[in-house]
Amino acid sequence: MAILITAASHMGGTGWTEHLEKIPQAALAGGILGLVIGYSRFSRRVATWIAIAYTTFFIPWQLGLLITDATSWNERLTILYARLYWSTQQFLTNRPVTDPLLFVASMLLLFWTISLSAGYLQTRYGRPWLPLLVGGISIVVVDIYHPTLGQKGTALATYIVLSLLLLTLLYYQRNATQWERNATAVDMETEFNLGKWALGLAVAMVFLAWSGANLTASVIEAPEGSEWLRSSWISLRKRMENLFAPLRGPAVISVQVYSSNLSLGTGVSVSEDVVFTAQASQPRPEGAVYYWRAYTYDEYRNGIWRNTFEAEEPFEAGEFLTSPNLYRDRTMIEFSIKVQRHLETLFAPAIPLTIDRPVTALIDQRPLPEVPPLETLAIKVEPLLNPGERYTVQSLVANPTEADLRAAGRDYPDWIRERYLDVPTPYSLSKLAGMIVGDLDNPYDQVMAITRYLRENYVYSATIPTPPRDRDPILWFLFDLKRGFCNYYATAEVLLVRSLGIPARLAVGYAQGEPDPTNTQFTVRQKHSHAWPEVYFPGIGWVEFEPTSAQPQIVRPSGTSLEEALPPPVANPVAPNTRELAEQFNRLEEAEIDRNNTLTPSPPLVAFIQRLWPFLLLALGVLGLVYAVLRLAQTVRTTPERSLPVYLEQQLINRGWHAPGWLRFWANYVRLTPMERLFLQFELISHIFHSMAQPGMTAEERVRALVKHYPWLEAPATRFLSEYEKAIYSPYASDLTTARHTLKDLWREAIRYRFKFKTHPDAPESSHL
Template sequence: MAEVLPGFLLILLMTGAVVWSLSVSNWASGLEVLRPMALLGLVLGAIFARLPWLNPGLAHLLSGMLGFTWAIHLLGELMDARLMTWRDQATDLLIRGLIWTRVIGAGGRGEDILLFVFVLCLLVWLLAYSTAWMVLRRGWTWRPILLNALVALINYTYVLPKPTMPFFVFLCAALLLLVYQNVIQRQAFWDARQIEYPDLLPLRFLWSATFVCGLLIILTAFLPGEVSIDRATRTWTMLSSPFKAAREQWEDMFSTITAPPGAGSGAFTSRGAALGGSRQLTADAVMEVRSLEYDYWRAVAFDKYTGQGWQNTVGEQARAALGVGAPEQARTPREADEPLPVSPGQGRREVVQTFTMKSDRLDDLVMVGGTPYQISLPTLVEHNYALSGGVNVPNFDELALVVAQERLRAEQVYTVTALMSFADVASLRASGNDYPQWVRERYLALPETVTPRTYELAARLIAENGALTPYDQALVIQDYLRTIPYSESITTPPPDADLVDWFLFEERTGYCDYFASAMVVMLRSQGIPARWVRGYAGGEFDTERGVYVVRENVAHSWPEVYFPGFGWERFEPTAASYTVVPSRRLTANLGSDSSDTGGPLAPLTPDPGRFDELDEALDQIPVPGVLQTGGTSASSGNAWSLGPFGMILAALGLLALAFYARWRYELYGLSQVGAAYAGMALLARWSGLGQAEQVTPAEYGALLAAALPDHQATIVQLARAYAREQYGGPAQATGQLFRGARVELPSDEARKALHRALVRRIFTALPDRMSQFQRS
């Protein structure tokens, strides 16, 4: 017992420090239960380890059962107070586990904090029990130390603030345990060979090791503690520069790797981007954007296609023009709010965009929707140079990226004044093809790897559709690519093939990197300058706060096409759920209408004050049962004289008001086709004819038509129009050609008649639904 006690106390200190750091890490509320969980695990591990007659398998089984029981007991205080018994608590955890499994299996994300604490309890139990067993039964030392060190380092790396004191306690206890166990093993060796040694030798060694560790801590405490920020920054830059360079090189070599949460969303490659295999992104929030106009948020523009991916050579060309040693040294510094000398371009307006970082940006790239004009941060701008009179002058119109001079951290806010395009279709069609020299030199170039059938496909599509202008030709190629299925789970591309050719003719599916690459290559093959851009799609609009929430899983790439006098214009060949085709007016004098653009209307720009408008409209609706007077309120006697009848009318009025509010909420922001279909589906759902998740719009239309045969033509026409808008590719707006057929919505009279029939069905079907409810 005298030999076991010091070892057990050191194990208690070592593992206890790790568990303590976990319990104060703020991963979730209720982590205090980890401490008694680990304590009992250590005690049971020590007891079972010192019973030589106990079979290891039986010991582990008993330990697991006791740990499971103890965890449920400890979590009882965090559960509903109505769960009085252990059986009730265990059943609740089982149900939570089943629900969690179904959510994860369906591709969702688990959000049950109690289950997280329960799993963490089991892991802590396993850590404590296995540490005591390995040291006291097996005589192992390094394995339990490394296991505890792994847990401590993972927690220390990700948690803020850092649990420094528990980490140093763990470190000292681990060193002392290593010394003590080594002496114990030597002592057993000496005893076996009858070698004499001093009494209490392990404790003497342990005391000496404790003295050395204490001395090191005291010496460390007397080291200089006042270090200037400048000195610390220089030291950190010097120490971290090799790792930063290695990280950037690693990202250039393996740009499609799946990074851990918090890392994948924080970095884009700035020099090269390979087209790789499947990808998987998290739903972690990257940033929030407050902007009056919807757009994509550009990070880096790439100009050179290699057959295997893309390269950004703008920095290299700027380096060569200035004669400096690295592309980073050729970036132009700009002060906060200092305007960039960019060409204003036709059809562009200033839009203020406010970005709030939700995670650290490891690449320090400044995002922008449009062309950056003013940025509230000190920045470094990577742009090219052009010869003018034999002298290299800055060309900010060929801008590849903007980086902040200081690190971009979570919760940091910066503002960008951007020049966003509002060019109309007629103007872009009339822009011609008189491209500047720098555009012709770099944004029409293609490598020899591009196959003849890629050229032929682009030429055939343009000829078959009779597209004469670069704008119409870009639309034709965009619409063709949107008919190719989207998938993030693709096979690994062959190493020796041109990957655009492989995507177009072999794989025939892919994600944004391939769609954007194919469109740029096909446009360049027909003499239309384009570039490949990487950043984020617009994101989800939060109506309560009036911001776009941008997550890692909308990291995106898209093509931009150059139009003389207008600059770079965005197109969208990727038909994914998070993408939006740009909406452009037909002419400068007409309102927004995409019926001639070959693409759908972009969603209406969400208005944070739309609920005020809704409330104002609702106030104008007369409520049945409420007496309207000219300026004098009705007396209480008149109000009560209505009796039950008036109360019924008031209830019906409130019900009608609720239905109207829900109706306006469901249909707000949808396109004309989407609103018509959603209105029909909403009324049908209220009448008991809801659309199941697995049913397509066409199938749902057939079901509704069978239930309402008098309105069959209207229902089928609505379902077809909506299906073409969502899945049909080129035609996604009313009055637009779709493979030779014109997509038209039913007349207003027909839709109103359908709505009246569905409303009648709500009330006629109500008795049947009530009887079914009573029987159930």
């Protein structure tokens, strides 16, 4: 009862809609009814009809109590039927369900049914495992659709511990019945000691499972083909989102969940669903762009971006998230954002200054001797925002001119150089970047040259094939595939810019969206999810650039009339055709990349070595297990009575316990001689051939029964019988090698016969199948 009430309470605690508190009540009532029916003497058929009758009464009764706008029960049931009918039609036709009653009814029926079934199966048969499995799955589903509860994991851990305790209790009761039947004296503290050890082992197993899952997630990359699984899961979640549509609270998180790691991936289809709308306090300044940033990343390794910042601090509503004097010449604009999805990570353009609600922010704390300024890199809120809620954020928006950016220079602070100049394959990328920029020496002109190169020479594609495992995905994108989506465009620009000594980082979130004519109202949809590079300019700060060819180009004012009259600098004037430039670098890269990789270990190799130690520990564990198995096999061959299964069986019997069937089978198998184990294989072969052998037959009689119907098997079967009788009934030594080879011949014939292959002139066409 406690196990299923844990699962029902977990569902009831989501707060997704009203009346979910009835779910634990239904689980309790169903469990009690199941226990009563199980203890009764009704037959299985009668018990089933009683359960159906109570279900038919209980579920409509509970749902009818929720309908307060009708007086008579006839009216309530009519309204109930109509609401459930139309909600079911909406769900089956793949439309969002508008009435939460269907969800409440489904959960009531689910937990009533599994509780009733578990109570009945436990008391009648002692096997409530299928309903308990369904209850555990329900906890997992809730954790998936409710990320706040999912991060805690306490309900699932409690559920597993209680299930293991129940398994121990049922095992004890089964042995206690056997003890009572055999009049076996048992220590009074046996049940207490067994429960104590079971609880300790259950807690230890759950702890190790949780730790192992975290270790695996941290060191193992997604396998090839996982994108198909991911896209299938997204499609299933999209359909189930219709059922969750009328609910409140953190149900389905349709928007991307951002974390400290970001894989470049292979792309997924996106929808037209609105994520949020934003209202600005003034029109967008000339030259400014709005990218609704959620997260930034500073370290790239072999297709994965990481955020290496760890400082998270809570901030009160209205408190400065970023030092207001951190950068010059920025415009403070207030944005009122109305969300249409459940959000955990909040979006804000440029540099967020304040927000009107308590949040937790990931910050970049600058190491200065005076009061250290700080900059917010990501904002999280708990509890999650619900659809229809608003938050107001003040942001410092940059609108520099081209002249401002050219005049910024290269006087980068030390903390910027240390964190935002790392390049994993400096030789390849610096050669390409050098060819792109040519004689340009100003950082802004160099960044713009790289931006134009990526926009003009690479084709946008929403999805791409899985990158090869033996090649960095960005090198594969730049020199082989030459098509991709924003993750690849932005990453390529960040790394190319860094290879020239210019600090840059990757930002993810959403592009500007759809503006209204006044440039103050913006509608941001799921299809606007985006990644872009941000480049650091001294005094100005982080400035966005747009290398993705599917996005509009960023146009900034020149800044002076003289600049407007002059043509922009040309990158690499001796090779103006960037496509020819790419082909030229391909030849150079193929000739020299191998030489460079042999000089010094590349950062990906270093990262691989650093991540290798968990696998070494795993390999040592596997080798230790193999060694233990080999030693066990050697012990079994030499002294079976000292083997593990025989020892365990004997210990249980000595204490008056009933050894489980699998342990008895294992112990009996260990006690067999090698020839007796081979004869077990012969019996299995006879079963495949549908031999007419009966229990109690001797070995010779079994062979004759097989040969009578399958005469072409006489030679190998007779040879095996001869060796078997030598080993069992005579003082002469048998030849195990001959017996094994003979069994191989019989196995070959059995497999061919099973799959309807005629292997002998006298063999029938597998008529027994």
